[in-house]
């Protein structure tokens with residue numbers, strides 16, 4: 001039985017890093033007989049240039065048919081001035097919506113070999129192991145909005161933050177489920193002292209968590225969470241939060257964890273999952289062969305785990321990454337004297353060899 | 356000519372720390388003949404217990420008449436279960452709205468004697484000097500909201516993020532004005548790749564900044580800003596942003612800067628300004644005489660600077676604080692072996708003595 005992986009390189013370094021991740025996946029396939037079949041499709045600025053649309057219908061159709069999607073990164077200054085509806089980011093938002101990818105999983109782990117890269121003091125950052133679960137198809141990202149309207153002679157624009165009970169229930173349930181396989185602690189983050197949508201979130205989270213006997217749920221305001229992530233990240237196990245708060249907090253947490261070039265993510269829903277590194281398209285270094293492919297490669301490992309239930313193959317990739325890093329190999333972004341600098345391709349090849 | 360300062364202790368440690376700040380202000384008054392007159396009023400949980408309302412009309416009326424307001428902190432678990440309209444936080448939001456306090460100024464500076472308290476590595480945190488300018492009377496804090504409504508059989512709640520051109524113009528102008536007295540760089544933070552209100556914010560900021568020839572304005576997405584604050588806080592001069600983003604980013608920045616107990620803030624508008632430390636009411640240590648009064652004392656210095664144009668007196672307080680800290684005196688929150696631990700009152704007395 002073959003498994004169809006749709007690869008969407010996107011823009012900037014997306015091409016290079018997805019190529020590296022595909023090479024690693026092929027190697028894992030060779031070892032573990034996964035039956036992977038790859039198909040490349042366009043989205044983002046690249047698609048806009050080719051087809052006049054950031055998310056062509058053929059890409060959506062292929063993604064819907066796939067077993068899983070591997071995405072590079074989209075966007076870049078080249079498309080900064082295009083109208084809102086054509087922005088490269090619309091491809092990401094469109095895919096999330098079209099595939100019903102309501103849960104974004106961002107594991108933040110810092111292997112010993114990488115803790116030196118964190119801006120935090122070593123004693124604060126060592127042994128971080130956080131899973132951020134971000135709601136991904138609701139909230140202010142998808143509520144009604146208005147670009148400009150004149151009220152009482154004054155120009156205004158607005159966006160609606162909106163959540164429903166079922167939306168909150170299912171994401172909190174997913175976070176609780178994940179916590180049962182971890183340390184059993186879920187922190188739900190909101191701004192319930194100000195927002196009505198947060199108060200609905202909080203009361204719904206309480207109910208949804210009741211079914212998970214081994215899980216303790218607590219609540220934290222988003223401003224406090226932004227502080228606690230920097231002060232005592234080790235205290236967190238699973239964080240569950242809204243689309244907007246998750247966007248901000250997961251990026252803060254990623255950077256505190258060390259190198260953002262290493263961080264993977266998974267977006268899950270009813271259908272195929274989408275996997276992408278959290279870093280951007282980095283147009284300034286695109287095509288130079290120096291981009292760090294590890295975020296994409298670890299995303300590929302998540303793809304095997306969550307969409308193909310190929311846990312052994314996933315772990316073999318993660319172990320290979322740890323080994324290559326422990327052996328002192330680094331792409332340019334993380335190079336320090338005393339270590340060995342390698343290209344994007346070489347990094348992939350080293351990881352392949354360790355699988 | 357006397358100057359009326361309305362003191363609102365609020366809840367928890369609010370009483371102790373405002374008492375300390377008033378003692379320091381009296382000393383500065385004695386030295387610099389400022390003609391200060393103090394009047395105490397209630398707000399928050401304390402007011403709710405006494406009058407059944409978190410923000411009694413007499414407090415608002417007194418604040419309106421004042422030259423400036425010094426506030427401690429409000430809130431606490433005691434009032435966690437009261438209905439949304441009676442929450443202690445409503446006192447803060449109500450005062451901001453009643454006094455038109457549209458600009459929240461949060462300076463984040465780390466004196467050498469305090470950099471050890473930062474969770475960040477010393478080389479990243481040393482010499483931070485950031486001013487965060489947060490819009491304080493608009494956005495999702497004051498847009499329409501709905502606690503619960505049933506649409507197509509599903510319960511929903513919503514809040515509206517809304518900004519007008521004049522609201523954005525005046526806060527960006529204030530940030531640019533502040534930047535002219537600093538390093539001339541303003542970063543406007545938004546989520547213009549997703550939100551319509553952010554796109555209005557961005558285009559309005561461009562226009563508002565044009566009048567300030569010596570100031571360079573750039574834009575950053577909020578998720579990226581959450582990262583950059585942790586990676587390279589030294590790169591920031593002035594940050595200007597919306598109410599909600601400012602809430603999150605200013606707390607993140609405060610904690611990165613070291614001890615949150617030391618951080619002051621000023622809220623400014625057309626009328627009297629309101630000054631408060633950024634830490635909360637810390638009910639767990641209230642009444643023990645161990646709270647750190649420095650955040651409140653530095654807020655009092657900002658009060659002298661911004662509302663009473665008493666720059667010399669303000670600087671004399673700031674210098675006294677630096678001296679006492681450099682001499683190794685610390686309240687319990689910052690005590691380390693080798694330093695001298697002092698009470699809330701003692702800390703105030705030491706600072707008074709150095710004015």
Ligand SMILES: CC(C)[C@H](C(=O)O)[C@@H](O)C(=O)O
Nearest residue numbers: 089090092093247548549578
């Ligand atoms: C590109 C942008 C729309 C997107 C988001 O805000 O969700 C990105 O920041 C992310 O976190 O995946």
Ligand SMILES: CC(C)[C@H](C(=O)O)[C@@H](O)C(=O)O
Nearest residue numbers: 193194223444445447448602
């Ligand atoms: C208490 C709360 C309503 C308030 C806010 O969110 O504005 C606080 O967090 C602050 O930053 O002053």
